[in-house]
Amino acid sequence: MKKPKLSFWQIWNLSFGFLGVQIGYSLQNSNTSTIFQSLGADVSHLSYFWLAAPLAGMVIQPIIGMFSDGTWTRFGRRIPYILGGAVISTIALLMMPNCPLLLAFAPLAMGAFILLFMDLSFNVTMQPFRALVADMLDDSQKTQGYVVQTFLINLGAVIGAFLPLIMTWCGVSDEAVPGQVSKHIAYSYYAGGIILLLTVLVTAFKTKEYPPEEFAKYNGLDEGAVSGNADVHDAVPGNAGDAGYPSGKTAAAGKPGFIALMRNIPKTMLQLGVTQFFSWAALFMMWTYLKPAITGHVLDPATGVVLSEGATQTWVGVLNGIYPIPACIISVFMSRIAGRWGNKPVYAACLLCGALGFGGLLAVHNQYLMMLPMVGIGIAWAGILAMPYSILSREVDARNMGAYMGIFNFTITIPQIVIGLTGGIIVKWIFGSNAIMMLGLAGVFMLLAAVSVAFVGRNTEK
Secondary structure: OOOOOOOHHHHHHHHHHHHHHHHHHHHHHHHHHHHHHHOOOOHHHHHHHOOHHHHHHHHHHHHHHHHHHOEEEOOEOOHHHHHHHHHHHHHHHHHHHHHHHHOOOOHHHHHHHHHHHHHHHHHHHHHHHHHHHHHHOOHHHHHHHHHHHHHHHHHHHHHHHHHHHHHHHOOOOOOOOOOOOOHHHHHHHHHHHHHHHHHHHHHHHHOOOOOHHHHHHHHOOOHHHHHOOOOHHHOOOOOHHHHOOOOOEEOOOOOOOHHHHHHOOOHHHHHHHHHHHHHHHHHHHHHHHHHHHHOOOOEOOOOOOEOOHHHHHHHHHHHHHHOHHHHHHHHHHHHHHHHHHOHHHHHHHHHHHHHHHHHHHHHOOEOOOOHHHHHHHHHHHHHHHHHHHHHHHOOOOHHHHHHHHHHHOHHHHHHHHHHHHHHHHHHHHHOOOOOHHHHHHHHHHHHHHHHHHHHOOHHHOO
16 A cells, blocks of 8 residues: 655655754864864864764664664654754754863863764764655655755755854854854854754654554555564553554564664665765765865955955855755756656766866865856765665665665765775875865765766666
8 A cells, every 4th residue: 555645845844854954964064174173183183083973873873773663652753863863963063162161171072072972963863864754755755755855955054054154244253263163153053053953843743654553554564563562552542552653662573683684785775885985985075175175275356365264264164055055956856857867877967067076176266166166066965865865765675764774874974984084194195285185086086986876786776
């Protein structure tokens, strides 16, 4: 029996909370290197601080995926994790600008701790959103669901990246004071935390997940196997059981363990993993090194003068806000384009645009012309956020969707860990601390990602 068709606004509400999460994540991407440099970190050490994000994702996402696969409460299957993670994420965003005050004698250590805390909570919040779309939508609507999610992610990325610039427009100082987080960045973190919590509350209150019996019916599964309870109607009367949920139970019975899941990974996931490795390694290099790469290289076209440190950081935020804009636009049409041409050709074309974008960053020094290469990177970003999940969701057993989406996150975290461990060595000893060359290396990696799509099996095209 097919799942009921959801309206556009129902699909929108499924992922609306991701808008706020991505605002927080975008603030982190744009400003982490600057914050740590202001606290005394050397450019060759930046990638080590950035390891917090992929390490947190590698550990947390599979765990949250497996737990949420078996959690059935009156509040739903994925929503409790989304909401709990959002509360912690908000706290982390409010704390980050204040790390010099929280531990004055070791602000770098406190910053690293808060960054890890922040990334753990982001991952708790983000992971269930991927599985929620797969849970709630029929195969015919899944591409649309992930495209809407991609649109909201990119809209959040734009807002988060531009928040520091908006703060300066509002009169907040962007002065870079050594040992302190500048006020325009601090206020942006405060605003981002509040928005994150509010958007997640919309998803939590506007989304009604399927209870076990409906989920089993729509996926052709045995109800007892889905709920992990042979008799899901033994719930406490007047409690969650009234909605068809066991009373706060987390299923374990009948669920395959992590080792069993790893042994039975769909071939498609392994094939996509190669593409993911190259594309996410490229993105990680951009997030880590964009600020030091363009510092001293960005020229004001009106005066020909190199931008100041504070102005350069603000412009990094602008550039990080540019690439999600074309991603938003492309995502509106992506499901239709993919329906006509196929997921693989569209995915490869997006990644090729990203490779060209990275190449452009090496050639351009004009402040405003730097926006053009970011358009190509934005098109790649749209494909990276939507196509792999659309392809994979058709290949995974619905009962283990959360676990496999979490395991698939390894293909995002592993490349970031590899670059995090080796990036400092590469930039210092191979490129002579010339960080802009890391953007060139990112372009090579994105090109390899585009080529590798050809090796994803034909069984992904459904």
